[in-house]
Amino acid sequence: AQKVTQAQTEISVVEKEDVTLDCVYETRDTTYYLFWYKQPPSGELVFLIRRNSFDEQNEISGRYSWNFQKSTSSFNFTITASQVVDSAVYFCALSEAMKTSYDKVIFGPGTSLSVIP
Amino acid sequence: NAGVMQNPRHLVRRRGQEARLRCSPMKGHSHVYWYRQLPEEGLKFMVYLQKENIIDESGMPKERFSAEFPKEGPSILRIQQVVRGDSAAYFCASSRPGQAYNSPLHFGNGTRLTVT
Numbered sequence: 001a002q003k004v005t006q007a008q009t010e011i012s013v014v015e016k017e018d019v020t021l022d023c024v025y026e027t028r029d030t031t032y033y034l035f036w037y038k039q040p041p042s043g044e045l046v047f048l049i050r051r052n053s054f055d056e057q058n059e060i061s062g063r064y065s066w067n068f069q070k071s072t073s074s075f076n077f078t079i080t081a082s083q084v085v086d087s088a089v090y091f092c093a094l095s096e097a098m099k100t101s102y103d104k105v106i107f108g109p110g111t112s113l114s115v116i117p
Numbered sequence: 118n119a120g121v122m123q124n125p126r127h128l129v130r131r132r133g134q135e136a137r138l139r140c141s142p143m144k145g146h147s148h149v150y151w152y153r154q155l156p157e158e159g160l161k162f163m164v165y166l167q168k169e170n171i172i173d174e175s176g177m178p179k180e181r182f183s184a185e186f187p188k189e190g191p192s193i194l195r196i197q198q199v200v201r202g203d204s205a206a207y208f209c210a211s212s213r214p215g216q217a218y219n220s221p222l223h224f225g226n227g228t229r230l231t232v233t
Contacts (some may be wrong), residue, residue, distance in 0.1 A: 004159075033221070035221060037224075043206065043226070043227060043229070044224070044226045044227065045160075045208060045224040045227070047221055047222075047223055047224075050221040091159055091160070093159075093160075102148065102150075102165055102172070102173070102212070103150065103210070103212065103221070103222045104150075104162050104165065104173060105152075105160070105162060105222065106162070107152075107159035107160040107161070108159055109158060109159045110158075110159050
């Protein structure tokens with residue numbers, strides 16, 4: 001069965017600190033997609049990144065970076081020099097769309113990040 | 118270039134009433150997904166529909182919940198005889214056929230259902 005674990009329920013950091021959000025996933029399939037979504041206090045879901053299982057290259061986008069390690073089934077997300085606007089709940093997610101051709105996405109429980117000014 | 122549109126944004130129902138949530142997919146999209154987010158939890162898949170067809174409803178509660186995506190008009194998630202446990206945020210996403218390979222799901226802003 002597929003599962004996404006985000007062990008950190010809540011994290012608080014002071015502005016400008018770096019913070020890493022952990023994500024561990026389980027799947028029996030060799031082909032899958034991994035995602036991160038952000039849910040700010042206003043409630044909408046903001047797509048951040050999708051990575052397919054064939055591509056283990058780390059990715060950097062501005063202050064955001066992602067570390068995909070297939071050997072440990074982890075897809076961690078780091079925010080560098082955090083800002084108050086980064087305060088949100090962050091969801092890691094898994095999809096077997098490569099197998100099913102549609103996005104039945106399994107979400108983790110989320111990590112609530114508070115950035116304190 | 119409108120995204121996925123959901124309405125209403127907030128819905129309050131008394132126990133026993135019916136709730137109807139609407140989702141208008143992005144232009145050109147014929148596939149719709151519904152997800153539910155219970156308080157303090159992540160999103161859970163409910164149902165995947167194509168025009169006039171339910172493809173996967175493995176996440177739908179067996180009773181009181183139904184979904185449709187007619188040939189014309191928005192997709193509707195219907196909850197009959199609501200109970201307090203139905204209070205949640207309901208998110209919709211849409212896609213084109215085969216799009217799962219090319220781009221990720223983008224979600225609407227959700228409908229927050231409160232059952233009093």
